[in-house]
Amino acid sequence: MNAWFWIFIAYISTNFLLFLSMVFLERKKLSSIISWTTVLTFLPILGYLLYIVFGSGLSFRVKRMIANHKLYEVEFDEKVADFLISDETAKQKLKNSDMGLIKCCYNYGSIICPGNDVKVFYNGQDKLNALLADLENAKESINMEYYIFADDETGKAVMDVLIRKARDGVKVHFIYDSIGCLHASRRFFKQLEKAGGEVAEFFPPFARIRLINLKLNYRNHKKIVVIDGKIAYTGGVNIRDDHIGKDKYLSPWRDCHLRIVGPGVHQLQNVFLNDWRYVKKENYVFKKYVEEGYFPKLELAGDTFMQVVVSGPDEPIQYTKEVFIKLLTNAKKQILIQTPYFVPDEAFMSALRIAIASGVRVKIMIPSKPDHRTIFWVSLSYVKEFVELGADVYLFNGFMHSKVIVVDDDKLTVGTCNIDHRSFSLNFEDTVMLYSKRLNEDYRQQFEIDAANSRSADLQYFKRQRWLTRFAQAVFRLFSQIF
Numbered sequence: 001m002n003a004w005f006w007i008f009i010a011y012i013s014t015n016f017l018l019f020l021s022m023v024f025l026e027r028k029k030l031s032s033i034i035s036w037t038t039v040l041t042f043l044p045i046l047g048y049l050l051y052i053v054f055g056s057g058l059s060f061r062v063k064r065m066i067a068n069h070k071l072y073e074v075e076f077d078e079k080v081a082d083f084l085i086s087d088e089t090a091k092q093k094l095k096n097s098d099m100g101l102i103k104c105c106y107n108y109g110s111i112i113c114p115g116n117d118v119k120v121f122y123n124g125q126d127k128l129n130a131l132l133a134d135l136e137n138a139k140e141s142i143n144m145e146y147y148i149f150a151d152d153e154t155g156k157a158v159m160d161v162l163i164r165k166a167r168d169g170v171k172v173h174f175i176y177d178s179i180g181c182l183h184a185s186r187r188f189f190k191q192l193e194k195a196g197g198e199v200a201e202f203f204p205p206f207a208r209i210r211l212i213n214l215k216l217n218y219r220n221h222k223k224i225v226v227i228d229g230k231i232a233y234t235g236g237v238n239i240r241d242d243h244i245g246k247d248k249y250l251s252p253w254r255d256c257h258l259r260i261v262g263p264g265v266h267q268l269q270n271v272f273l274n275d276w277r278y279v280k281k282e283n284y285v286f287k288k289y290v291e292e293g294y295f296p297k298l299e300l301a302g303d304t305f306m307q308v309v310v311s312g313p314d315e316p317i318q319y320t321k322e323v324f325i326k327l328l329t330n331a332k333k334q335i336l337i338q339t340p341y342f343v344p345d346e347a348f349m350s351a352l353r354i355a356i357a358s359g360v361r362v363k364i365m366i367p368s369k370p371d372h373r374t375i376f377w378v379s380l381s382y383v384k385e386f387v388e389l390g391a392d393v394y395l396f397n398g399f400m401h402s403k404v405i406v407v408d409d410d411k412l413t414v415g416t417c418n419i420d421h422r423s424f425s426l427n428f429e430d431t432v433m434l435y436s437k438r439l440n441e442d443y444r445q446q447f448e449i450d451a452a453n454s455r456s457a458d459l460q461y462f463k464r465q466r467w468l469t470r471f472a473q474a475v476f477r478l479f480s481q482i483f
Helices: 002-027 032-040 044-057 060-068 076-087 088-095 099-107 122-136 152-167 187-192 264-280 286-291 319-329 346-357 373-389 421-426 435-451 458-464 469-476
Strands: 113-121 141-146 171-177 198-202 223-228 231-235 256-260 302-311 334-338 361-367 391-397 404-407 411-415 428-435 454-456
Touching: 002 032, 060 302, 060 421, 088 113, 099 319, 099 373, 099 428, 113 122, 113 187, 113 264, 113 435, 122 141, 122 152, 122 231, 122 256, 141 152, 152 171, 152 187, 171 187, 171 264, 187 198, 198 302, 198 469, 231 264, 256 264, 256 334, 264 428, 286 302, 302 319, 302 373, 319 346, 319 411, 319 421, 319 428, 334 411, 334 435, 346 361, 346 373, 361 373, 373 391, 373 458, 373 469, 404 435, 435 454
Parallel strands: 141 171, 171 198, 334 361, 361 391
Antiparallel strands: 113 256, 113 302, 141 223, 223 231, 231 256, 302 428, 334 404, 391 454, 404 411, 411 428
16 A cells, blocks of 8 residues: 555545534534535645634634623613513503514523614714714723724724823723734734723734734624713724725725614623623623723613624524524515625525515615625625515615615614625624614615615626626635635
């Protein structure tokens, strides 16, 4: 027996062990197992490297550490529950809402918060202007985490305010994602620490060498700001020039972000503190955070009910995706979807197919100017199936970065989660479920404005595609559920 025989045996054995790991330890989905088995079979050396970097899940140790640092705010839960029991208006409003959806979100870790004033921003500049004004008015604390926080004109404008507030004695806590902020130097964030703020890197690289990161496939995709425990921001807009509309190729940049005042702020504060406790290895109890002013007295500020759903690779259930599926299957009249990447898995596709078959009008909007060409091709291959089923598909004349689902006339979701495998399975995400006829109607009107600034992707559009484009779509779609 020569050396090649033993190399072949080692190759087969390694593939088999990885297969067993995917099935019994990581419990990957069947589609993911099939895709990775194909990669490992036909790319024996490169495939192993790709699997180590992109395929292997979070270790048990990391998952346990994240779980141990989660803050379960029982006292806050009880306060909101007492309000709902005693307030007749709240009980009546909930009675008229989709209680099944509310219970689903609750069982996935999100209580229902009444009395919120919610402002929706449809572009990055408006969000940035409001955020800078609120940061300037901060008195006690600023908690901030961003997937992308760039060292550019936009990033410097926000950083300058953070540094100034930290020097004035405001408690500033800041988390940045190691991969999302790869192009921003550590010196950029270090200046905030020198001013008195606290900074943490989510999933830092090995030996602080930024190009060597075995967790680079697992990204904190959240964008959360909580100011004085009273005002919160979340949505799709990162802190970078192109998200504000300063990239000529990707303009106009359409996005969606929220400014929240009311009890729902505490939910986003809780999400941030969970991450902060993990990255800083803190073990404060809820009472300690209350004493330090992070959870001030609840005040009703508006008429919107909301829940915040979070998900990530540390959990066995894809909470956000399953809430989306519940939302889609409960639709009676209309579903509007805006997303930069439309790469759904079979469960999401089934829910959308069932909705269409039930007579629900479905409209999907994706960008016509992609930031990632291959993902754009894959998105087109998926939306084509729904065009054939009767959905209306629009290609926005610019870059559509909103992550929004609008259902019927009283529900919509806004957050950080895209319709793809990465957001559902690999990223840490947050999504706000809003129960509001007013916000729903406003966004439906905005969708029509966006549709007027889009081209319709009908069956003729897909028939005119070149065969090479269709071939590329089929090839890249094969691997769409693993990267």
